[in-house]
Structures are given as structure tokens and as C-alpha cells.
Amino acid sequence: MEKSPGIYLHIGKKARELLYSDYTQQPPDSYSVGSFDLSIDLAGQVKEIVPGLTTAFRFVIPYQNTVELQYLREHAGITAGISLSSKPSLNLSGVTGNSFFSIGTDVSYNTSTMTFAKCNAGLSINSAFVVGSLTFDGLRDTFRASCYCNVLPRTNTAIAAELKFAGGDSILTFGTQHGLFRNTMLKARVSSNGKLGALVSQQVFPSFYAQL
Template sequence: MSMSGLYFDIGRKARDLLYKGYAQQPANHLQGIDCSLDLSCQIRDIVPGLRTLFNFSIPDSAKVELQYLSDYGGISGGFGLKSDPLAGYNPLINFSGLIGSDFLSLGTDLAFDISTRTFNNFSAGLSFNSDFLIASFNMNDKLDTWKASCCCVMNPSTETAIAAELKHTFSVNDTAITIGGQHALFPFTLVKARVNTHGRVGGLIQQDLWEKLALTIGGDVDLLDIKSFPKIGLSVAFRV
């Protein structure tokens, strides 16, 4: 579960291009079918600048979040439940803040685990934004994981863009580079592909069937592991 509030927007453009929609590690297994369900909604303008968000990721997590936004920043607070294989569901409290402008912004995120009375996460980051280039630097997972990413929009009319991410995790001394791109073949058909230095290659096709319904077929394979099988995922998104 992402309990990262407004902080989640830092680096989101590159992250969505490189990871959103791809076949992921299955969350649940039911009679030979790996499945999960994500539901989210938000209520805007409760009062000017204030909105509420709800998210349910079955069987992984659930959260509710309250955000206040202004022209030069915002704050958010949330409460959620995160699945734990040993302890069931852990309750988390999250606080997130963002300050800056459309050109440069700074943000931080703090999560507290009520059951263990420990800080579950602390993250910080900054983002540089322009019409052509969006770049960011994040320090996540209690500052254990450092990521630098960028996304270049080549042609907005065809959604053509490329993105790259450099990620280093100190606890396991692991460094990975991921690059990817996307292009709209037709107004309602988007294709994406990515590859990283660990030998993982992925791709997907997203088709908008109707105005509020999208179908995505994605695949992922580890080229360095001859014993692994390609993962193929199918997802349906309904927007209201």
C-alpha cells in the first residue's frame, strides 16, 4: 500500500511510464488464477482546497486520506491498514507534505505503525518540472533507497515519451537502471515497453474500449533466469 499522500506525486510521471500497468507479482491466488482488486475514489472541494481520498486494494490494504492543497503546497494525513503475513493487518498513520511551485517542489512523507509504535517509513524528495523534462530525486524506505528519475515528453499529441530511473538500495548494495518508452499508436491505443539492468523486460498494450473503460494486457520476463516463466497480466479499469 502506498500511504505516501502528496509525496507520491514526486517522480510520478516517470514511475507511471516505467511501472504502471505492467504484469506484477500476484497478490492473491484463487483456483489457479492470480487476482487482486483495486478500488479508489475521491471527493473534491469539500471546502475550497480540501478533498478526501479512499483506496482499497484487496487483499493487500485499505486507506482513507484527507488532503489540503494551495497554490504553493499542500499537506495530507491518512489512516490505513496494511497486510502483514505474520501479524494480519497493521494500522498505519501517515503525514505528507509538499511545498514549491509548478517548476520546483520539495516533499516529505512520514508513516507511523500503531501496532509496533515505530516509524514505518520516512521519505524525502524534490522534483523539477518543465514542459519537456520532468526530473526527480527521492530518498525512500527510511532513506535506504535512493532514486533519480526523469521523463522526457517527445510528442504530447501521441503521448510519446521516454523515461529512465537509477535506483540504489544500501541495505542490499543493489543498483539498477530502468529505461522505457511509450507511444499511442492510435488515439485509444497506448503501447509501452521497459528494460532494466537486471535483465527484466516488459511490455503492455492499453486499449480504451469506451470513454470510461480501459483494458490492459501486460507481460514481463526475466532474461537472466532460464527457469523463470513469463508473467502475463490482464487488468480492467473503470473510471467514474
Template sequence: MAKGPGLYTEIGKKARDLLYKDYQSDHKFTVTTYSPTGVVITSSGTKKGDIFIADVNTQLKNKNITTDIKVDTNSNLCTTITVDEPAPGLKTIFSFKIPDQRSGKLEVQYLHDYAGISTTIGLTANPIINFSGVVGTNVVALGTDVSFDSKTGDFTKCNAGLSFTNSDLIASLTLNDKGDSLNASYYHTVNPLTKTAVGAEVIHSFSSSVNTITIGTQHSLDPLTTVKARVNNTGKASALIQHEWRPKSLFTISGEVDAKSIDKGAKFGLALALKP
């Protein structure tokens, strides 16, 4: 296991990836190419109904500095500059989007054997400041995630989380939406050789007294093919099959059926990612 508790975003991440990652109802195509000088260009297109969205991302690396420049079909230009370990355990990320003048922000991350801290501040006159911190070990971690709007003087986000990890089990509990939502998740590795795992998530809303329960599983049919399935208490069932037909190149087919809307038929999604 990795040292340290990691960042707050990693609390419950294994269960979220099992239950939600790679499921989609759209058609997505991604191509990545590498130039002899080390420039990585990734072009992607997504068809959502009758709408087609595309973007091109160019990544340049120079020692410990990585620059990502993304342009989409709406003429938005997003730039992210990451400086990895200017000091031991430290990472700085500067990002901005054109033409959005309020999008500029600076993030500083620090990882320690017993703590993980991330602070983000908007580069405006009255910025939004986000702080998340986790203390503990690679077994037990306790953290918080808060955002403060200096313009209104209000806390726009106030979350807290607890995580427990051992060799084959990860359990987490988070309190979100300023205390209105309680999220409990569970991830268990059944067979590491076949990458068989099960996961579950329960979300309880105190204001509406509504519970959302999702359970899922994954299994590798062979070293190159993985299947996943999930179902929730609202009657929605989803499944996908993902095949790595060449190294790092993935073909994914996913589908979803809503038991409450059988007459509308199933939703299907396709994703193709090509890497040399």
C-alpha cells in the same frame, strides 16, 4: 500545468507510470457497468498461474460524497468513503476492511497553490500515523513522507523527495528506506502529438551498493493504439501494446524476456477492460 506542487505521491509519478504501469504477466479481465441511478459496478478477475482472484467493487456518488465497497474471493469487505472538498482544497477519506479490525484509518488531504499535505491515522488504540507534505510550486517541489508507530515509538518510514517540472521534462530525486535507498527518475516528452516520451529510473542501495537502472519509452501508433517498451540492467526487457477498441475500453498485451533465463521462455500477460 496544474497549480501547486500536488501531493508527495506525485513526485516521480510520470516516470513510474511510463516504466511500470500496465505491464503484467497475469491475465486480467475487468467489466464496468453503470446503472440509471448512477451506481458504478466494476467486476474484475485475475488469473495468476493456477490461482484465480476476483472482486466486485460498487461505487455510489451523492453530491461530494463517494462510497466504494469492494468484496473479493477471500470474503474481505473493503469500504472507502471519500468526501471531496468539505472546505476549499480539502478532502477526507475514511476506509476500513472487514474482518481486519486494525484496518480502519482516516486520511485528510489539503491542496494549496504552494503546498500539498496528507495525514493518515489508524483508528486503533495505538495507531500508525503517516504524514506527507510538499511545499513549492508547479515547477519546483520539496517534500517528506514519514510514518510513526505509536505502539512501538518508532518511525517506520522516513522519506524525502525533490521534483523539478517544466513543459516537457520532469526530474525527481527521492531518499527512501530511512536513507538507505536513493531514487532518481527522469521523464521527457519528445512529441506531444504522438504521445512519444522517454523515461529512466536509477535506484541505488547504500547498504548493498547495488544499482538498478531502468529505461523505457512509449509511442502512439495512432490515436487509439499505444506501444511501450522498457529494459533494465539485470537483463529484463518488456514490451506492451494497448488498443482502445472503443471509448475507455482497453485491450493490452504485454510480454517480458529475461536474458539470464532464456531457457524459461518469455512471460505474457493479457488485460481486457470493458466500459460502456
């Protein structure tokens, strides 16, 4: 699958993860008892059920459960998903291209309100050194242009920038990361709206990380 364009979620993923992933934020869903909040987020994949077909699932306890099918071929990637609820949301996305250039769309339909919850389009240009992307959110009239640059692969040092344009306003966000040690990652970001962020991520055990 080296020539596959991947799935729509991969468009702008590297810049998005550098700029936003791991920074302190409210979990997508939580259960509150007094001042105690609990949220459990489980995700996994069952790969190659048949050639090219992958099943992905996510359970956010106590509220959100989703199941997704991903079908990857040499020049296309298709994803179909559904939320496991009494009034499910349906999601469908498709990407065409190759490992260097891809273009696609992502739509979601809310069966409870009978309206579209998401209608996005995007494109991506990928190389070993630089990854650029442009996406459009049709429901919110929002454009995002992002760029990710792998400066020093040996230490996982990279920089990323994103320009967001919505409602006549634009926000520029710049971020960087550096692998201080084998299991320690430093990240920092700054936005033109005055927001600053920094964190240290430490791998304690395989697949278990602590952030500060």
C-alpha cells in the same frame, strides 16, 4: 491551483507511471480459493469539501481500506491518511514549492509495531518538456533519480529513465511509450539487471482498459 506543488505522491510520478504502471504484477491483495485469485481495487475522490481540501479513499477487497485527506494551497500540499483496521497505520506527507520546483517528505507510522514504516524525502523540477526528481528512502537507504521527457505530446510519445542506488548496487531502467492510435498505447522498458518488459494497453470503454 496552478501554482500548487501538488502532493508528495506527484514527485517522480510521470516517470514512475511510464516505467512501472500497467505492467503485469501481483495485485496488492488477493483472495484465493484453490487456483482462483480474486482482488477488487476501488479508489475515488471527493473534491473541494472546503476550499483546497480533498478526500481520497481506496478499498482493496478483502483486506486493505484507507482514507486520506489532501489539502492544497498555492505553495503547499499536505496529505494525512489512515488505514481502516484494528491497528491502523498513520501516514503524513507535506510538499512546499510551486508548479516548477517542489520539495517534501513522507512518513508512515505502524501503530501495531510502534515503528516507522516509511520515512522518505524528495524533490522535483517540472517543465512542460522535462520532469526530473530525486527521492530518498530513509529506512532502506535507497536513492532514486528519475527523468521524464515528453517527446511528442500529440501522440503521447515519451521516454523516461530511473537510476536506483541501494546497498552499493545500482540499477538503471529505461522506458518509452507511444500512442499508436487514439485508444491504444504501446510501452516498453529495459533494466541494467537484465529485465525486459513490453505491453499494449487498449481502452475498451471509458475508464476501462485491457493490457497484454
